Amino acid sequence: MSVEAVNEHVSDVCAAGDPSEAPGITLTGLVFETAGGLRRALAPGIESELGLGGLALEVLVRLERSPGTRLRMIDLAAQTGLTPGGLTRAIDRLANAGFVCREACPDDRRGAFAALTPLGRTRTDEALRRHERDIEALIAGVLDTSETETLVALLRRLRDRVRPEAARVTGDSEAPKTVPPS
Amino acid sequence: MSVEAVNEHVSDVCAAGDPSEAPGITLTGLVFETAGGLRRALAPGIESELGLGGLALEVLVRLERSPGTRLRMIDLAAQTGLTPGGLTRAIDRLANAGFVCREACPDDRRGAFAALTPLGRTRTDEALRRHERDIEALIAGVLDTSETETLVALLRRLRDRVRPEAARVTGDSEAPKTVPPS
């Protein structure tokens, strides 16, 4: 938040180099440092594609991959790990940019959907392609295919413990049964 | 990181679940999601030990493990991934809390050292022990020893590509030769 920004921007250990240290400290330290480094390196590309930050891209991608390319605000907040207030602000920015719009929820008047606009969809695809190229360029040669698969599998287990809601790619917040997917 | 969150609050892909996706996208998504989840889970412990965020703990630990338990501001910024301005603020907070003090640099009047105080050292050790317990409690049973070692080794390679300066645990910014380590 950094972000990680960092607070992902929270990185709390230089122990990522001390061999006598508890493995948990080393592991978390490496995760935070890696996240911080990736964010800093990839942010400019996302900024130039969307004029927004990395979390905006995550929101857009999650919407794109949800039924009707929309999600309930409360579900989107849970998936992204933002508080409701944080998500409100993020959707405000995305709506101002024309990538997202808000739709009322007929089943629950407290709630609202965040939905991708046609422009949002186009820009999401473009940004994601750019993002992918940036990532490949950044980490080329570090790990081979097998190592990457191993890392992904192990990281996924750790992620599933600390952020299970993030795995909800298609979401359960489906469009109401009375409205066909758009 | 919050601070983070930083933007580490940056998490940019829900693709961490899509099997047809580019491996780089999946991998970075998992890193960001894991980092965000760890931060959110571990922040309260650090807050209750230090009254500060996770990055403050990282700063303290890096100082503790540097010659003379101090580091040049510019080196500390590079290691933590903070901008000079961001580090200035962080050191301000740590100095206000009595954990850190600033020392002039005789060899270069532009520069300053951030040095751990005795109180800072005590509190760092306590906070680190607490942190370690929190981590172990959080991720108990997710990975066995071998899997953890594998994950650490692979992550370290990725980290070394995206954040090489973070690996400088003891730093090169040694105390000037004319001053013995304190």
Next chain:
DNA sequence: GGAAAATGATTGCTTGGGCAATAATTGCTG
């Protein structure tokens, strides 16, 4: 030696997101 360029720390301004409060709505219970 002196001018220009580079460096290091700080500061003003801005951005993004958390926390707590709020209002409207919904679900649960007697």
Next chain:
DNA sequence: CAGCAATTATTGCCCAAGCAATCATTTTCC
């Protein structure tokens, strides 16, 4: 059915950190 608790999205306030500007100092180059 009514009251209460829980839920949902938003908003005011605040915090942390990035960016750019600034100033003092050091390094580089002619």
